[in-house]
Amino acid sequence: MSDFGFHLAFWALAAMTLGGASMILISRNLIHAVIWLVMSMLGIAGLYLTLSADFIAVVQVLIYVGAISVLMLFAIMLTPRAERDNSQTKISAPAGLVVLLVMIATMWVAVDTDWGPVRDGALTEQARLIGESLIKHYILPFEIGAVLLTAALVGAIALARQDEEDGPVHAASLQAELDGETSIDPADVIDPPLASEPSDGGTTS
Amino acid sequence: MAGLGPEWERVGLSQMDNVLEQYGHLGILLIFAAVFPSIPLVASWAMFKFGLRPHLPNAVKDDTYECGVETEGPTWVQFNFRYYLVALIFVLFDVEVIFLFPLAVALDSVVVTGMVAALIFIGVLFLGLVYEWRRQALEWR
């Protein structure tokens, strides 16, 4: 790959990634922060491409940009206090300090590490090799991954069910209706019950 | 990197170069893709500059649209938690599929072991789906 093109791509993508990340720190609106995060993730995907890791790059876009950012956006939409301006918090200075320390530590470790033997030459059949090593060398983590994912699913549903008991009114009554406990008896419509007779159901949804 | 067998042979740089060249072409297509829709927008703006496109803002027109009536209440509404559940389940299935794609491509070298591993993997996640179904978390999305 031509050196100039490679360098150009690297610096542009690095600017995109770091710029996006900095804007996350600066922006006051949570939704804006997520959009900058998406830009950062796309920059990282591009950097994977410059490292010739095309499978990982595509997976990064698919999972992070396609799934996780949507998850974050939905989580924000469900949070009532997400609307406020996020700049005026008491914790912003100490948090900034912690983040700065973590960043310095990470950069130190990254520069200090000897990053392994792959200096030149890259693999063209990456997905296939990943698949092979998943089965030949990492089969237990592979299956435990499945269990972990299912545990996350079960946990989310368990939490959601707790929420539902005191959740929004329309969800609960809708749930009741779909469970087969319709509250209005059709007979009541044609022949309304007399005052002395008990009527069956409660209120409609 | 311990634990990796001899299959991690390096392939020549020139082959990967060609693959990356493809992404370069896609990058060029991306730039064109961003420019292409701008053309009608620029044309529309040009029409505005030439006075052919009206620009008559007034208080009512610039209001948020709510079928002609005044906006009632704040724009932000409380959403049902089921949206979050859908997103979560989607993430989980996406990650599951990401594991299955390399396995699918490598199946001809890890045949029966791979198949059994894949079936266990899919089975575990299918159990999650069944649990979700029974707990009626799949109703009314």
Add this chain to the structure above:
Amino acid sequence: MSGLSGFSSVLGAWYDFRDLNNLQRLITEWIAEWGPDWIASIVTGVLGALAILGVIGPTLLILIWVERKVIARFQQRYGPNRVGPKGLLQPVADAVKLILKEQLAPRSADKLLFFLPPVLIFVPGILIWGVLPFGPRMSVADLNVGVLFLLAVSGTAVLVLFMAGWSSNNKYALFGAMRAVAMSISYEVPMVLALLTLVVFSGTMSVNGIVEWQQQEDVIFILLFPLSAVAFFFAASAELNRTPADISEAESEIVAGYHTEYSGMRFGLFYAVELGNTLVVSGFIATFFLGGWWLWGLDQWVPSWIILLVKTGAVYFLLIWTRGTLPRLRVDQLMGFCWKALVPATLLFVVVAFVERTLLISEGWDTTVALPIMAVFNIALTLGAVMLFARVSRPAALRRPARIRMAGAEIGGLRAARQVASRTEEPQFQVGGD
């Protein structure tokens, strides 16, 4: 256009349009004579991009006309026939009108995020044309991970939807956007699983590779995995927000959903993207399930891209047919159908594909014998699944004829009708589904 090795055609000359690579190779070699290699590469990329856009641009205009005319015929009316001969200039008139319309933006809309979505939503739609193969080596990019690339890029369109809805600062737009996003991501799962089935069975993630596998084995995937094909078709039409799954744009329900606040050409772009995406999705359905540019040897004489265009047109017609015929489904019906019917069904077929491919490899069966048997088995399984689905979803209405499930307010007329139905013990209405 990756021309690695020569395409063995009868005439390799530049005017042999069966392989567009010939023309491209000529230009590339001419440039490589006097310039460095990277200029040739960039020019190739630009040529490819211009070719794609040159295809999309006019095609979009024609498609608007085709769609409106065909749907009109389904509804036994004429469709546009005033502007130009047979209404052919109608799309042009529409485009001119949209350009000249006043562009409103809500005062309280998010300034930056409001103007981006009409442009951004085009990007994924055009980018996936890059991996669609028009011939043996005729695609803008022949990626090793083409299938994943397709899925990844379609996934980013979801974010743009949300951006459009949220930045409008309009409850209904936001609500529509949330619903559209939830539906989009739900229907991505069956799409991904259907494509996973193909990848498992053919052993390659490259789109060209899948077509070449079909060429090699002399079979098209719709015969081997019919349920995956149908699931992909339905999931794709749901992703495209077309009826029966256009709940996010139903004018009667939520104004215009996430693009309520967009007027003029911005709205025109949303509309155009929907059509462009429909075309490319038809192209991919034709490629994955119907053999793409290959047609049992016919591609030696007829240019392969013409074959692909014909197949794409057929699938596109099928999409218009379903749009013109089927009623709109409710959002809870759609979600239920996706998670309770499509996902288990496509997952089942992934398992079937794994088992069958393992049998093929480990037992070393001859594919000319084994594949038809597997095809028959799979078709039987598909029919079984469909009948099971029909049986599971039908008796609910038959067992309790008075049960009409409606989310929300009950209307007096339907209540009375329900009462009549339960009195006469006959299924008068089978409204609502699963």
